[in-house]
């Protein structure tokens with residue numbers, strides 16, 4: 001039996017799913033094939049992903065492809081309760097609601113593992129974490145899995161390097177059709193969508209401080225500029241700092257940037273990137289948002305300790321922290337992923353690509369049993385997803401002639 005906030009919310013959830021289905025050519029193409037092939041027949045798939053409409057279409061696809069599917073959310077604030085209800089009404093086992101506390105969140109991860117999965121899809125390593133600790137006895141059943149994020153892949157790399165990884169995992173994040181688009185354009189757009197719909201503030205003419213210039217950070221910085229902001233980037237990596245400079249952004253230390261920013265966006269994957277030493281330097285009214293996987297990038301505990309008062313903002317996703325010096329800092333979505341906790345996640349067309357890679361990577365694992373370890377996405381899968389998208393957009397590209405292929409392959 002599913003665990004939901006309210007099963008009666010299914011109708012608007014179905015509307016959201018129907019909306020996104022129209023713009024997901026990759027998943028639709030897979031759906032056509034899966035109806036006949038049932039590639040996941042007999043498989044039990046446990047999923048921990050942000051539970052919104054696009055994710056529901058992926059879960060539905062795997063279910064239609066023959067699998068028993070059990071799904072929870074990879075963040076306590078990213079579940080959309082109407083979508084969760086809609087998906088559950090279709091026979092998928094769902095354990096999630098928005099605003100789950102720490103214990104409920106952990107219980108839900110365990111509930112999806114109770115199906116004794118043969119395959120997993122993870123976002124940030126929540127399932128893998130439990131399968132390598134309290135649920136270790138289940139790991140032997142797992143034929144493999146796929147990981148969505150940079151943060152999850154970083155954790156898996158550490159586990160694999162210590163030869164501790166108990167089953168094969170595919171690093172979906174590292175595929176070209178994932179990080180080049182999802183991390184950059186997806187995070188760029190969805191982060192600003194979350195900030196703007198939450199605050200209703202003007203970005204043009206403001207100063208935006210972007211912490212981290214990986215694929216996500218550069219997407220956020222580029223969209224900040226597109227909205228008319230001045231952009232300051234903070235980095236720890238000298239090569240990325242040079243990239244940010246050559247992309248036309250200012251680069252400085254957070255210690256200095258703190259006093260300039262109107263908006264701060266953290267996208268580093270690391271902890272305590274903005275802390276008390278920075279809060280005290282910030283302007284009255286500065287907005288703090290995190291777009292990294294975990295809620296550790298802004299030191300929320302430190303902010304709470306420093307503040308003399310916490311005041312309500314314009315909605316449940318904004319809280320004001322009044323500092324002893326009188327200035328108010330506005331924290332969005334409790335410092336959790338602003339694009340999902342205060343928005344709908346990445347645009348539909350982007351998640352179509354990412355989730356196409358997820359489904360195909362699970363299929364790959366079934367067709368090519370692998371030893372425990374971390375594996376890249378099969379290049380043929382990456383190319384197939386790219387081709388389907390071009391076809392859907394009616395975009396044709398040139399092909400190498402035999403002479404050209406020979407020329408490129410010869411000394």
Ligand code: ADE
Pocket residue numbers: 049050051052054055123148186190339340344345346351
């Ligand atoms: N929607 C579902 N999963 C997501 C993710 N990892 N990032 C952004 N939007 C999403």
